[in-house]
Amino acid sequence: MNKCMTLLASMKVLEEITSKKWEIPIGPYHLTFTNHMLMISVASIMLMVILPLAFRRPVLVRRGFGSVIETICVFLREDVARPFLKDRTDRYIGILWTLFFFILTMNLLGLMPIDKLVFLLIGKEHFGGAPTANVWVTGALATFSFFLFHIAGIREKGLWHYIKTFTPPVPWPMYPFMFLIELISSFVRLFSLAIRLFANILAGHILLAVILGFIMMFKNFMVATASLTVTVLFSLLEVFVAFLQAYIFVFLTTIFIGFAIAEEH
Amino acid sequence: MLELLTLTPMMLAELTVGDKGLAAIGAVFGCGMIVLGAARGIGQLASSAVEAIARQPEAGNRIFTTMIIAAALIEGVTLFALIICLLVAYQ
Numbered sequence: 514m515n516k517c518m519t520l521l522a523s524m525k526v527l528e529e530i531t532s533k534k535w536e537i538p539i540g541p542y543h544l545t546f547t548n549h550m551l552m553i554s555v556a557s558i559m560l561m562v563i564l565p566l567a568f569r570r571p572v573l574v575r576r577g578f579g580s581v582i583e584t585i586c587v588f589l590r591e592d593v594a595r596p597f598l599k600d601r602t603d604r605y606i607g608i609l610w611t612l613f614f615f616i617l618t619m620n621l622l623g624l625m626p627i628d629k630l631v632f633l634l635i636g637k638e639h640f641g642g643a644p645t646a647n648v649w650v651t652g653a654l655a656t657f658s659f660f661l662f663h664i665a666g667i668r669e670k671g672l673w674h675y676i677k678t679f680t681p682p683v684p685w686p687m688y689p690f691m692f693l694i695e696l697i698s699s700f701v702r703l704f705s706l707a708i709r710l711f712a713n714i715l716a717g718h719i720l721l722a723v724i725l726g727f728i729m730m731f732k733n734f735m736v737a738t739a740s741l742t743v744t745v746l747f748s749l750l751e752v753f754v755a756f757l758q759a760y761i762f763v764f765l766t767t768i769f770i771g772f773a774i775a776e777e778h
Numbered sequence: 779m780l781e782l783l784t785l786t787p788m789m790l791a792e793l794t795v796g797d798k799g800l801a802a803i804g805a806v807f808g809c810g811m812i813v814l815g816a817a818r819g820i821g822q823l824a825s826s827a828v829e830a831i832a833r834q835p836e837a838g839n840r841i842f843t844t845m846i847i848a849a850a851l852i853e854g855v856t857l858f859a860l861i862i863c864l865l866v867a868y869q
Binding site: 705708713715716757758761764 | 780843846847850851853854855857858860861
């Protein structure tokens with residue numbers, strides 16, 4: 514028990530949000546594998562294993578874990594996608610479901626102390642981490658969403674008509690100006706999606722780290738009790754933020770797809 | 779940056795501010811203004827939402843969903859500005 518406590522106390526509190534690399538030499542090049550890449554792989558393998566197992570048999574009324582997933586899927590299809598994508602919901606709902614469950618799993622994996630458990634069991638550090646607390650991971654997801662809604666618009670309308678929707682009906686001298694504004698706005702959407710998800714998850718982890726850091730600063734039993742209570746409460750808030758941020762990402766992607774495939778007014 | 783983030787409570791106790799004093803002042807003042815704007819915005823949003831639910835309780839679910847979405851969007855802008863504050867303070 515003492516060994517556990519001293520081992521855990523030797524880890525830094527901000528372990529989860531830093532990205533730590535292993536260099537794997539292959540020939541003359543180095544392949545870099547970071548712990549965030551490992552957690553992304555863990556999240557995707559978990560989803561690829563658990564979700565088909567929950568949905569193996571086609572029954573009308575599901576029970577158990579499949580019922581939770583089905584409730585979330587029906588909610589996303591009826592209340593989020595159908596008001597914006599009216600006819601073409603079924604084309605895009607698969608990818609929106611995937612995006613939601615992937616982001617949710619990555620957010621929730623960041624809240625579990627996997628690196629500390631691995632450290633206790635094996636003694637090797639730097640295994641866990643929150644992938645979405647890395648701006649490159651959320652940037653990649655936002656780039657994926659950017660390509661998704663542009664390609665959706667191009668597929669539904671053809672390239673020339675889609676570019677024509679970038680120019681609202683204004684007098685023709687203003688066309689280049691409006692086109693530039695619409696183009697910049699789609700890049701701003703990319704950055705805002707990436708930064709919103711990244712900053713929410715990162716701010717949660719930094720807050721937890723600072724509150725836990727108070728224990729090392731004061732070295733007092735009362736401070737430790739208060740700090741751990743507040744950490745537990747803020748972790749519950751972080752679970753809510755994990756669900757909310759995944760939902761907001763998918764909701765905004767749906768809105769952007771809806772704008773791109775909208776009919777002319 | 780990470781050592782600074784974990785040692786910030788200790789640094790507040792010692793109050794040694796070197797060349798980075800002006801950047802720290804700017805960042806902390808900016809952080810305060812950000813919180814002011816965000817809290818005012820989200821407070822106004824919540825007040826309108828509660829009043830709307832009180833007028834028409836049947837629409838409560840839809841109003842609540844809209845409120846949550848708007849709050850998350852405002853929070854996104856807030857945290858975007860806060861990241862810029864952190865970049866300035868710990869650069």
